[in-house]
Amino acid sequence: MTNSDGSSPGLSGAQVRRMIQGAAGWVALHREALNQINVFPVPDGDTGANLGRTLAAASESLDEIAEEAPAHEIAAAAASAALLGGRGSSGVIGAQWLRGFASGLAGDGDAGDASLARAFVAAADAARNAVSEPRDGTMISVAADTATAVRSAQGDPASQMRIAVNAAYESVEYTPEQNPVLKDAGVVDAGARGLEFMLRGMAGALAGEPIPDVPAELGAIDPGWLARRLDSGGDFDGFCTELVVAGVEDIEGLREILAGDDETVMLAPDGDDLRVHIHTVEPADTYAAADAAGRIRVFRAVDMRAQAARTHESQSDPAVVAVAQGSGFVRVFTELGAAAIVSGGAADNPSVEMLFSAAESVKGRDVIVLPNNHNVTPAAERAGELAAAADEPQRLHVIHNDSQAEGVAALTALIGGVPVDDVVSEMQEAMQSVRIGRVTLAARTLEGDTPIAEGQPFAMLDGEIVGAGSEIDEVGRSLAERMAESLSGASLFTLYFGADVSEERAEAMAEQIESQTGIEVDLVAGGQPHYPWLLALE
Structure with missing residues (x-):
């Protein structure tokens, strides 16, 4: 079936929605299997979880998108949600792949077969550009290989997706030859296999095929290799x-x-x-x-x-x-x-x-x-x-x-x-065993035993307001004295200074507290917002 201009029928927004959902479903089904073959760059057993969470965020975000939205808008919304909800290197690369895919689909209304090819090329480029040092034998090379295959493919989008899946499978199987770490461990790259499963889910959704009930067997890392790696x-x-x-x-x-x-x-x-x-x-x-x-x-x-x-x-x-x-x-x-x-x-x-x-x-x-x-x-x-x-x-x-x-x-x-x-x-x-003091500025006027104007410095001890003043550092010194008096036998103040306090000012504050209380002060650059001074007394 062709359009009047001889091109193949395009992808609708509804089809792209189902494709994203299919990708999420396929990866979710194989989450643990992907975790078990996770080797590169670190065998930390989370590729399936990370990519699965990324695609779940993408899929769930589509509930907020109008049913009649065009294909590229559906894909763009999914990509944006994947970026914010993604986890791990596989999640970042997967989100960027979706972002490129969306940009390739951009156009008026539905997306035709030519733009599907552009989408795969743009997806591969976006995935590669996300990584400072791209490596073959990973999601990056699989994305590139599928883009090459789809770019030269003929037929409607469903046919192109089948070609993409076949190219991805062959590319994944070759990853151990590209990365010696994978070969030594006896597995293919987990992220690469995850991208293949994304494409299988997308192709299946486009063809109206259900997600399988049982995950595929993906093997496991060579236990001898893993033991050596853990020991090192x-x-x-x-x-x-x-x-x-x-x-x-x-x-x-x-x-x-x-x-x-x-x-x-x-x-x-x-x-x-x-x-x-x-x-x-x-x-x-x-x-x-x-x-x-x-x-x-x-x-x-x-x-x-x-x-x-x-x-x-x-x-x-x-x-x-x-x-x-x-x-x-x-x-x-x-x-x-x-x-x-x-x-x-x-x-x-x-x-x-x-x-x-x-x-x-x-x-x-x-x-x-x-x-x-x-x-x-x-x-x-x-x-x-x-x-x-x-x-x-x-x-x-x-x-x-x-x-x-x-x-x-x-x-x-x-x-x-x-x-x-x-x-x-x-x-x-x-x-x-510690008492906690804090100095901050009032975000609003506070009534009570100690009235405080908006923007005025005030002190809290163990969560209770204990004083206020006109100058932040003076309020901090008064707080330190009060803390020292309240805890007999105290031996150490830890003074955490905030993001807006210079080291010189903090050192001066520490010296003043030591002089006033006779208690040693350990100075730490906490970098915390909102609280210029945070004190712990033990």
Whole structure:
């Protein structure tokens, strides 16, 4: 069947909608199978989960798009949602592939066969451009091979999709020849196979075929290779770190800062947002660089060593997920052993999905969550409900606390080799042994025993307003004196200074507090917003 001009009938918006849903369904079906063959760049067992979550976000977003929307608008909406909801390198590349696919479909109304070929070419280009150092034997080469095949194909979109699937399968089977790591491990590339399954889902939806009930057998990593890799440890150093940053004007400048000697950095722009994925030993530095370049909307860092230990080894100690604001607190929490960091806190609460996803990523049967703000606690508890009902259930132990300084105290009590309930008790006791003081500016006029005008500095001790003044640093010094008087035998102040406080000013403040109270002050660049001074006294 052809159109009056001799071209093949085009894709409708409804067909593209079903194709996106089919892609999500196929990858979801094979989620665990893809996890089991995940080798490159790190065998952390999460490719299926990451790509599955990315496509689920894309598919679910279409519920908000009008039924009559044209093909390219459907694809663009899915791509944008995938970028924000995606996880891991496979998710970033998959989202960029969808973004390119959408741009190739752009046109009036429906998309014809020529634009489907353009879509595959644009998708391959977008996927490759997301990676600073593209590698063959990955999703990148499979995307390129399918684009080449579809570009020269004849027939209607359904025929072209069948050709794409066949080309993807052949390309995936060749990945071990392109990447020796895969050959040694005895598997094909998991992300590449995931892209093939995306295309199988799209082709099946276009042909009216249902998603299979049973996943295909994909094999497993050679256990000898895996044991050697785990023993060597090198692949697992650092954190898988992901961000969404708004308002970045110099994307290439940020890429240069982040990349250094790291070849795994990926940057994927979408309107005003920039998705960043990088493996780094210093997630705090990544946070600081992104914070300087734009506004961090999402930040997540997962310890790859801890993740692998719970994926492939018999590690049973609980993992800790900490909610953090400020590069300094990201650094402190990771150094103290948090397996995952999620951005959020004052005026920036993380979503239930972000907390659930972080817990899922660390793989532990038991996960301790430090909300570090009472407004985050409800989301953490809801994430715990989702985790308990998941296919691989987890128990989330939410510690009720209200500041990052309390979270630091809790993490200092983290111990291994004991039941999780004992760990939680130790962390709660550690928090009770410190007093927490904060200085901030009133967002509005406050009535009460201590009336406070909008914009006026005021102090809180353990969550209660205890004073106000005209000058921030003076309020901070008065707070420190009050704290010292309230806790006999106190031996150490930790003074966390905020994002807008210079190091010189902080050093002067520390010296003044030591002089006034006679108590040693440990100075830490917390980088937190909203609170110029955050004090912990133990």
